[in-house]
Amino acid sequence: MIAQATDTSVWIHQTCQRLADAIGWPVRFVPRDETDNADESTDCWSMKILNGDFIAGKLKIDLPTDTRRDRAFLAVCELAEMTGELIGEVLTARSTLERRTSDVSTLVDVGLSIANDAKPHDSLDRLLTAAVELTYFRAAAFFLIDPAVNSVNLRGVAGIDGDSIPQTRRPLEAGTPDLTALANGQVLVRSDKSKNGDRWLPNEMSVGLCVAVQSEAGPLGTLWVYDRRLRMPEKREEAAIESIVAQLATVLERVVLLRESESQHRMQRDLQSASESQPDAASSGFSKHCGGADFAALCASRYELGGDLCEVISIDENRTAIAVGDASGDSVPAAMVMSAVRGSLRTLTSDSLGEITDTATVIQRMNRTLHQITPAHQFMSFVYGVFDATDNSFAYSNAGHPPPLWFSGRRCLALESHGLLLGVDADTTYDHSKIHLKPNDMLVMFSDGITEAKNADRQLFGTEGIVRAVSGSSDCEPEEVLRAVSSHVECHTAGTGDSDDRTLLVIRIRP
Incomplete structure (x- = not known):
């Protein structure tokens, strides 16, 4: 500096x-x-x-x-x-x-640190401290929901004494900011405008932003950040808080899962001894329409938590950021690396300087940060691209990830790779490539869990398997193509018990 x-x-x-x-x-x-x-x-x-x-x-x-x-x-x-x-x-x-750069480094550092925390409260302290360090807010507090009595209770603070927080046990009643945030995502409380604003703010604070912490299963609590100045949060601050909230949800989900079922006791053993077991796969996916293209994705994890990443983020009405990655290892350790990279990516995509469209720069920054804070056995394959609907171009950089496939008419081409996995060598430089797509062209991105799926004779599904599946449904919508490839993989591995984290993303350019 x-x-x-x-x-x-x-x-x-x-x-x-x-x-x-x-x-x-x-x-x-x-x-x-x-x-x-x-x-x-x-x-x-x-x-x-x-x-x-x-x-x-x-x-x-x-x-x-x-x-x-x-x-x-x-x-x-x-x-x-x-x-x-x-x-x-x-x-x-x-x-x-x-x-x-500092924000990305801090988010990745926190994400990897909480993976090694033996106590959930240590993870909570790290995340609340990061919420203060990454913003201009003076203090932060977390309230955990107690569904038994329909209230939220103070469970952690940073930058302020817990005794300064008013109403450490808050009923979730109509008109309360915590309930409003859980219903709407967030709420800003100001001492000069909010009704009974002083009732919710520490004495020395003039503004508080209350953000909901939620998982797919439901609400988990609220994150508060406070400041002495009467102001609105900056866009950069909102992006950092969003990343912290996502990691808070990951930590809390881990605690809930550990306490509620035998399969989550296996997760506890993963945290303590990194031992491996074989539960059922958990699947999730999405389909969406962004800037001139249709997207369909599937992420299937071998365990309840996995290391595969699949992100489709709208930058503006014409440009869409696309990322697919695969963290080394299994279950919680891989999921923590993936979660940290996802939070960093979200922070970068919220920036307004335009460098988010420079794919090589994005890859190089993430690589340097991961190399600094991860041990030698932790790394991640990662492909990142930006689709621009104004000219149907796709610019991308590939860090050791299986090359995406480009289907155009009867042709199928494998896109280029540009360098080593993220986190292997801090001095690695990455190039980028750019292609121009036609209407109805398709891009198929995937993790090695798809191509390395084995049948009873230990033959790999390979990229040839993807090509065969797509060729038979080339005129279909992305969701149908996705189902076709998934079905071919399941038939290929039937009766083998073969299971790994699997990610598949199908992109079709609109006519």
Whole structure:
């Protein structure tokens, strides 16, 4: 961070010097911490330089030694103002980039750390601390739902004393912010506008954001973040909180499952000794329509929790981010790596700088972060792409994942791979490729659980099996193609007991 600050200072100084050489007027930049002591007797023009919402310093023009240059004062000021705006934009972009990189690293670090926590409360403390570190909020609190008495109860805090939280046991009644959040997703409570706002906020806080923590099975509790300033949460903060909430739900689901059934006792043994067992597979999937394409996906886990990732995220009305990955290992350890990568991906896709469409950059950042915080035996194959409906293009980068298949008419092509698995080598550089699709073309993405499925003779299903299944249903909707491939896999493995995490994503370009 010090080196980065030094590089920035040198760049600003060089920019000022080049401007001074061009206009013939002395130009200098005074950092914020030096403005109070700066000599302003020679100033004839100054401008505040902003780094985002904060003042970085002032750009100043002094009187020239050659008085003949006075006639150009207005033009010089206009040029200096343009230069100042440029410096401010560069500083803001660099700061945003640093924050985003830090956010990704923190989210992945937290996600991997909670996988090794023996006590759920340790995981809760880590996540609440991360909620404060990743936002400008001062404090955080978690309330766990108690369905027996229809209330939520305080179970953890960060950045504040638990005694400062009002109503640590809250009934879920009409009009209460916790119930409103559980019904609507979130609610903002302000001391100046909310009815009885002070009833829900600590004395020193002026605003509180209450966010529902939910699983597929139902509500689990509420996450509160507090601040002393009356303000709305920033988009970046909302994305970070969304990632924290997702990991909170994962931790709480793990606790519930561990306590409620024998199959979840196996999960407890996974956490304690990483032993392996053979329960039934759990399946989930989705279908959706985004920006000129139809999507259908299936994720089937060998255990209740798996390491496969399948994400389809709408960036805007025309662009859609697509990611498929497979974390090494099984069950909880793999699921924690996958969950951390998913949270990081969600944070990146919420960014507004446009780098989310640079697939190679996204892959390289995730690789460096994973390599820093994971042991040698933990890694992840990952393919990430962006579909743009304006020209039906698909840009992608592939980090050691089975190449997606492109079906166009009677042709089937395997897309390229661009480098090693994520987390293997921090210095790996990744390339990218771009293809242009036609209406009714299909892309099929999958994990190795599909191609490595074995029959009774231990023959692999392979990409040939996918091609055969798709060729027989090439005119069908993505959901039907998905069912056809899944059916072929089940027939191939019938009677073998072969089971692994399996992910399949079918994408068809609309006419």
